Amino acid sequence: MIRLLSFLLAMICLPAALHAQDIQSLLQDHQKVVMKSSRKTVGPVLDALVASGQPQVATFLQNWQSKNVYARKDDGLFFYGEKTGKTLSLFDISDQSTVAQDVDAKSLKQIKPNGGVRKEIGKALVAFQLSDPDIARRTDALNAISGSMNATQLAPLLDSIDGETDPTLKRRKERLANYLTARFGDTPAARIAAIDAMTRDLSVDGRAVLSQILETRLEVSKVKPVTVNLARQLELGTDLTRAQAYETLVELADLPALITENDIRLALENNVVGGRVGGAPTATLGSLQARAVAYDALAAAGTVPPRVTDTDIDTALATWGFYQVYIDADAQVTEAALKAQSTVTTRVQINQAADLGLDAISLASIYFLAAVGLAITFGVMGVINMAHGEFIMMGAYTGYVVQQFITNYTLSLVVALPLAFAVTFAAGVLMERTVIRWLYNRPLETLLATFGISIALQQLAKNIFGTQARPLTSPGWLDGAWVINDVVQISFIRIAIFVLALMFLGLLLFILKKTRLGLEVRAVTQNPRMAASMGINPDKIKMMTFGLGSGIAGIAGVAIGLFAKVTSEMGSDYIVQSFMTVVVGGVGNVWGTLAGAAMIGTFQKGVEWLNPSNTLAAQTYMILFIILFIQFRPKGIIALKGRAAGD
Known part of the structure; x- marks a missing residue:
């Protein structure tokens, strides 16, 4: 009865035991390769493991890759090992149950696959992962x-x-x-x-x-191949030079290689007998021609291989043809791939043009924000304000300071925009009242004065914030980009700046067209004397206009700071573009500023696309383009109307 129970118990446990031995048995069949494998030899083992379908394979591959597999030296069985000091604990590779503890490490061999083997194991793991x-x-x-x-x-x-x-x-x-x-x-x-x-x-x-x-691969043949998937036949002089063609024949058709000057010299040195070589005294071999004659004598005697002559090369090139052959043997497949590649290339080019257009619009919106304030002050007052870039810098630093107190980036942005306007508006009014008002109609003095203020403001920013760039973090909802497809995408920050530029365009047009301030600004812009005779205070309008332009520059600084580094010199990066935008668009005209920003942004992105590795070239070409443009249209794209246009 006991024997019967033992037999039944063994029969019940037999399937599990067989299942437990499956992966171990498989590994024993490939024991030598597992214990010492290379990238070239490990493939059959991995294929056998994956094909076995055993659920333990993925775990074994992961442990093998992590160098946690050990082989017992006595019987060659494999286990998972875990080090505990100088000894190891062993676990069964089938069910990960504990086999033994405190095992002497000397009785085991750790399986350490090299980098190439681990990479192949990783590929095999993909199917499970x-x-x-x-x-x-x-x-x-x-x-x-x-x-x-x-x-x-x-x-x-x-x-x-x-x-x-x-x-x-x-x-x-x-x-x-x-x-x-x-x-x-x-x-x-x-x-x-x-x-x-x-x-x-x-x-x-x-x-x-x-x-x-x-x-494709390059093949040579004396007749046009018909049993391969031929891509095209290469033409000498167009696809291959004479030298390249013969080198190809040497490599693929086993034709004799060209004998170089160095080959001739070495051959002569190795065959000197009694001070002579090739029938000539060594003292007479000072020229290339003499060495060539001696070498030919050796070749005639069969001592060295003969030189390949131009006639030999011409004969070989006339005999052999050069063909590009598709590695894929199916002509229908490669024909479909050619059509698909042509279609994809066309679509990519169209989308690249669209992406370039979006980049140009984005850059134009930045230039518009940076320049529109300058357009107002320059147009109304005729003041060349070289410190305009520093108002942009002040706005960016205002946003940075706000974020030090308000950690919610969305709320800080809502607070920073009007605060930056207020700060730079006040700074602009202060600058106009203390410096600019005494220098009207004296452009050279104004330029020098504002340039000095620019340097002073930069140094003040360095003293307060240091020379290190400060972060102006955008809200989380501005992270990432709007991905239209794999070619066309634009960051949400650029979209936000574009929307902000449109909002300011609308706001400025409303102020200039629908408010009393706008009416007075336009009157002073077109004819200051006539405006004064109508009861308008030109000094007050100029002060308010300068403050408005400076305030807009501050808001532009917050927007620009969201994607650019906030430093004391950041305004210098935009002052030149701002002036160019105003001049090209038409002094004192909002629509002209928009047109100028669009033209400069598009031109700059176009040059960068043609020469992407050299942004300085883009700046240089842009300046040259603007100089030429002004020669033909000195008053800009949209010129002022009225008497001011003739001043």
Whole structure:
């Protein structure tokens, strides 16, 4: 009876025991490779583990990759190990149960895969990580697939799509599955369908996949090949130089290599006998021609290989043809990839133009904000205010100070905008009352005075805030960008500045067109004497106008500080562009300032696109363009009307 119970108990435990031994048995079959593997030899072991379908495989691969696997020297069995001082605790690789504790480390061999093996293990883990409950691991698996695509990844990736719960990861899995199908699909029809779907994909990864499908190799042949997927025949003089063509024949057709001057010299040195070589005394070999004759004599005797003559090269080039052959053998697939690549290239170019346009609009809105205050003061008062950039800097620092007291960035921004206007408005009024009012109609003195104030304000900012850049943090809802597609995107901060520029455009137009202050400003702008005779106080209007322009510069400083560094010199980066914007647009005209900002922003972005590695060139070309523009239209895009236009 006892024997019967023991037999039944053994039969019940047998499946579990067999299951527990499966992965161990598999590893024993590849014991030598597991214990000492390389990137070239580990592949069959990984394939066998993945193909086994055992649930313990993923855990084993992770421990193997982390160097936590040990082999017992006595019997070669593998265990997971955990160090406890100088001894180890061993765990079964099937169920991770404790096998032994306080095991002498000398009785075990730690399996230490090198970097290449760990990378291959990581690729094998991808199949398991694609359905891992941890979203971070699933993301890592997709990153691994993106970095190194191969045909074995397609099946597990397709299997994991339906069960994916995260919408973003699901879309990414579908996109990667389409890439893998395009490259490694089972049938040409499946590959062509995947390639056709990629015509709507503007991503760099998608374009890279098309390029990989269209990858070619160079082949040479005496007749035009008909059994390969031919891309095109290369033409001498157009695609290959004479020298490149013969070098290719040497490499691919085993034609004799060209003998260089150094080869001739070494050959002669190695064959000197009794002070002579090639039938000539060594003393007579001072010239290249003499050495060549001696070398040819050696070649005629069979001592050295003969030189390749120009006639030999011409004959070889006339005999052999040069062809680019697609590595992918299916002509239908490469034809579909060519069409898709052409379509994608056209769409990318259109979207790049749209993206460039958005960048130009964004830059123009920044220039407009920076220059519109200067347009008002310069247009009404004729004052060349070189300290206008420092009012921008003051506004940015005002925003920074507000954020030191109000940690809520949205609320701090709401407070900083009007406060920056108030601070710079007051500073502008103070500057106008104390300095500018005494220098009207004296442009040179005004320029020098405001330049001195500019330097003084910069030094004051350094004394207060230091020379280190200060952060002006944008609210969280301004983080990131509006991504239209993989080519066109614009940051939310730039959008906010564009909206702010539109708001100020509307506000200024309302003030200038619908309020008494605006009426008086326009009157003083067009004819100060006539305005004074009508009861308007030009001094008061000039003071208010200067304060208004300075206040707008302060608000521009807050906006600019959200994406640029806040330093004492930040105003210097915008003063030149502000003056150019005002002059090009038309002095004293809001619409002209808008037009000038649009023209300068578009031109600068265009030059940067043509020469992206040199922003200084963009600035230089922009200045030259403006100089030429002023020669043909000195009063700007939109000139003043009235008597002031002739002053």
